[in-house]
Amino acid sequence: MTSEIVIDVANVSKRYESYSTPQDRLKQAVMPRLYQTGASLGIVKNKKPIYFREFWALQNVSVQVHKGETFGIIGRNGSGKSTLLQIIAGILTPTSGNVIAKGRLAALLELGSGFNPEFTGKENIFLNGYILGLNQTEIQQRYEQIVEFADIGDFINQPVKTYSSGMFVRLAFAVQAHVDADIVIIDEALAVGDIFFRQKCYAHLEKLKESGTVILLVSHSMNEIEQHCERAILLENGKPFFLGSAVEATKHYYLLHQPSGQETQQSTTNQLVSKQHTQKINTKKTDIWDDNSIFVNASKLKQVSNHMAKCTRYALCDNSGNPCTRFSQGDVAVFYYEFLLLQSIAIPLGGIVIRNDKGIIVHGKGSLEYDVDISSEHFKAGTLIRCQQAVTLKLQPGEYSFELGFASIDSKTYKEKSFLNHDELFGQIMRICHLPDAGILSVRMRTGARTGPQLTHHGIADLPGKFGFAFSKYDEKFLLSQPTETSST
CATH class of the missing domain: 3.40.50.300 (P-loop containing nucleotide triphosphate hydrolases)
Incomplete structure (x- = not known):
């Protein structure tokens, strides 16, 4: 140039x-x-x-x-x-x-x-x-x-x-x-x-x-x-x-793709980096939710709900507690999301869904699959249910959208979940609230200090696995003993 x-x-x-x-x-x-x-x-x-x-x-x-x-x-x-x-x-x-x-x-x-x-x-x-x-x-x-x-x-x-x-x-x-x-x-x-x-x-x-x-x-x-x-x-x-x-x-x-319910906004175009992207979240369990500036205000966003609960706010951070939407392959994304109960429920369930640019679900998992231990069996109206979910982004480089969901299940079914098949278990779940377009995150190739960008895998996801070699001495007698192909005219 x-x-x-x-x-x-x-x-x-x-x-x-x-x-x-x-x-x-x-x-x-x-x-x-x-x-x-x-x-x-x-x-x-x-x-x-x-x-x-x-x-x-x-x-x-x-x-x-x-x-x-x-x-x-x-x-x-x-x-x-x-x-x-x-x-x-x-x-x-x-x-x-x-x-x-x-x-x-x-x-x-x-x-x-x-x-x-x-x-x-x-x-x-x-x-x-x-x-x-x-x-x-x-x-x-x-x-x-x-x-x-x-x-x-x-x-x-x-x-x-x-x-x-x-x-x-x-x-x-x-x-x-x-x-x-x-x-x-x-x-x-x-x-x-x-x-x-x-x-x-x-x-x-x-x-x-x-x-x-x-x-x-x-x-x-x-x-x-x-x-x-x-x-x-x-x-x-x-x-x-x-x-x-x-x-x-x-x-x-x-930032522009974050929903308009963002609690912290800039008033001028010359100061575009908002407070939510410069402050760290405190990862102590007692005060992780105290810093309101990093959260998106979900009160004005589209929510699909049965009016038993509503999402109040959420945040997307890296593993160090920094608000983040851009990750490298293998980074950990931490989702924080909060729901306010409008009616009493039994066992709460939270989860996320991640979709690629074709709308295909590449990951969907919640508290039920993580087998979270919940001490109480009843939660009253007015209770704030706070969820923290960490996901390792072993995904193909690209852009992804994420959704947030909240549901409930009765305590008896929850206790017996290890004895129930998929249909029996998920048939008892009551869907309460869903944010279909919560936000966007991107995944890029991991960059090495000396090698530059490196692709960790091919395809949509990096599946867990192992690889090994076995070596033996070449045996010419075995090759000679094999039948040879003949052609006829």
Whole structure:
């Protein structure tokens, strides 16, 4: 990365006009002109009529990107990421502000843009190449490289409308990657390809980066942003929420994904690290719940309940008691969650569920499976039930959501649980309260002091197991005694 500025976005805003009815749109086209005529004649003195509602997709966004920099743009859905990219690419015109983008630009914004579904892959390579500014000779010189990179075999001679989404993005990216662009824009396009294609793409992006190409990357995978970007901007409701290092930006992204019931919030965007992420929790049993600043206030969050109890607050920490949402493989995550009884119950049960990005439950376990000893058999209304659950995150790197649950079971069944089968035991459980979207945590590869990032296992989870070798001397007589295969004609 050099000091040369390739992209300069200065105080950019984008406004859209939202009309309730077609009649309002017509009025807006006609009435302001009539008003202007009446005002010039001194007939009209009222305010200029407006028949639409304003929606600001972007407000006062400023950022500079330097030559050779890979820059991330992150935010929740509807935060303005795609709008900003389209303005930089010249597809949209800003309502106010200025954008300067120096050099040839290749934008992978929407699958299908610049492609004719009736044309073959080969024909679309030339069509898209022309659109991107290449001439016939330049496309022919790059054709074999594009086909090799796309790696879609004989489908290159088939109509694009017969392609799968993965094949489509392979071809689209292959063309964009070979136009010698000064700026490459990628908006979630690589999420469609398989892992091997993504690896090939990112390896190619590294080559582009070394040659001084600017790369703008939009992704909901914070691991990708951390790995490939030096800096990033975090957008929230069309406004810049954070601009700085990619690692810090992803931290603030996870903060935004915490529910709105957070008890401790920052009032300014210049002080984004909230108190809950700087103070340690005291792990003594007597006062572990005293530090209220680390907890999320659950009173205003969505809860599925039978009105016998409600979740009041919860926290996610590392094994040292620090509030944390980002872990390495093998780290221990400690969940603290509290329920207030609104009615009396027998034996309380608490537990968590962890899901991956596909919604698959990768872990679900509670106090019943841990065989917790509970001294009392009756808990009155007004009692606070506090749960502490530690989980070793031997999971595949990625993002996970977690849920909190609370239930009850009668004391007789609880005492006899070791003699009951699964259906008999779980058939007696009364579900009381459930937080379906409590929060998000991420797991990344463990980093060694000398080796850098290391993968501890392959697949979704690290299953307990053992491995051993056995060695013996090779016996040629045994091999010679084996029957040989013969072929007949």
